[in-house]
Amino acid sequence: MIAVVSPVRLAERLDQLLPQTQCTRCGYPGCRPYAEALATGETTANRCEPGGTALMQTLAALTRAAGLAGAADLTLAHPEPVAHVAVIRLDDCIGCARCLPACPVDAIVGARRLGHVVLTADCTGCDLCLPACPVDCIDLIPPPATWQPPSASDNRRRHQQHQARLAARRRMAAPSAATDATALATVPPADMPPADVLPPDVLPVENPPTATASSLDAAQMTVDATPPATDRASRRASLIAAAQAAAAARRSQR
Numbered sequence: 031m032i033a034v035v036s037p038v039r040l041a042e043r044l045d046q047l048l049p050q051t052q053c054t055r056c057g058y059p060g061c062r063p064y065a066e067a068l069a070t071g072e073t074t075a076n077r078c079e080p081g082g083t084a085l086m087q088t089l090a091a092l093t094r095a096a097g098l099a100g101a102a103d104l105t106l107a108h109p110e111p112v113a114h115v116a117v118i119r120l121d122d123c124i125g126c127a128r129c130l131p132a133c134p135v136d137a138i139v140g141a142r143r144l145g146h147v148v149l150t151a152d153c154t155g156c157d158l159c160l161p162a163c164p165v166d167c168i169d170l171i172p173p174p175a176t177w178q179p180p181s182a183s184d185n186r187r188r189h190q191q192h193q194a195r196l197a198a199r200r201r202m203a204a205p206s207a208a209t210d211a212t213a214l215a216t217v218p219p220a221d222m223p224p225a226d227v228l229p230p231d232v233l234p235v236e237n238p239p240t241a242t243a244s245s246l247d248a249a250q251m252t253v254d255a256t257p258p259a260t261d262r263a264s265r266r267a268s269l270i271a272a273a274q275a276a277a278a279a280r281r282s283q284r
């Protein structure tokens with residue numbers, strides 16, 4: 031029997047089942063957009079590579095039960111991925127912070143002009159940070175033997191925090207929006223120098239340098255001033271301190 035379910039409710043149900051890595055491998059900009067496309071029959075249930083075969087069959091059963099066509103395709107569009115996590119080569123990191131907005135689950139910590147580090151426990155291995163790095167100092171490696179993939183609920187929470195922070199940053203940049211809009215209108219993207227020749231303190235136009243720098247400085251001050259309340263917070267703070275110390279030591283040797 032075909033159940034009558036509204037696309038909105040079906041999308042919510044499907045989204046609850048997705049891994050929430052926001053990796054975009056399904057061809058959509060995140061898990062929720064994929065769930066919404068599934069719920070309207072726009073796409074098929076075989077596109078979530080991180081979810082693997084088991085998730086594909088569950089999605090197919092739910093969409094088929096809702097009477098959607100295309101749900102019978104039970105071959106994954108891509109092979110199930112081998113688990114890996116990102117690591118940053120600290121000696122090569124220039125502290126440009128471009129990897130921070132690229133990580134959808136906030137698994138990278140650091141402050142501008144200081145070394146950045148990946149929190150292995152939070153990394154989903156989505157590889158979205160790799161193209162953001164102008165000096166190519168991020169590698170994907172097999173995870174430690176004790177590593178467990180972050181849960182979907184943790185991924186969702188961190189992604190929501192990530193989105194909220196990006197939205198706050200956009201609001202902070204709002205007073206200069208007119209200036210930026212004028213600059214964007216008069217400077218075609220083709221005239222922009224490629225990212226890999228920009229100096230480290232120049233960020234893309236969508237992240238105004240002053241707003242980004244002050245946001246990261248504020249975040250760093252908050253981290254510095256907040257006593258660690260949990261093991262995770264303690265680990266995050268110590269990783270930041272270690273990255274800062276390593277970067278300071280490198281600068282003193284130049």
Ligand code: SF4
Nearest residue numbers: 053054056060061078
């Ligand atoms: S986890 Fe699956 S649904 Fe979410 S963005 Fe990645 S491929 Fe798409």
Ligand code: SF4
Nearest residue numbers: 133153154156157159
């Ligand atoms: S650190 Fe890189 S690979 Fe890991 S979750 Fe963030 S963007 Fe993905």
Ligand code: SF4
Nearest residue numbers: 123124126127129163
């Ligand atoms: S994008 Fe690369 S160089 Fe810039 S802070 Fe991240 S890891 Fe370091």
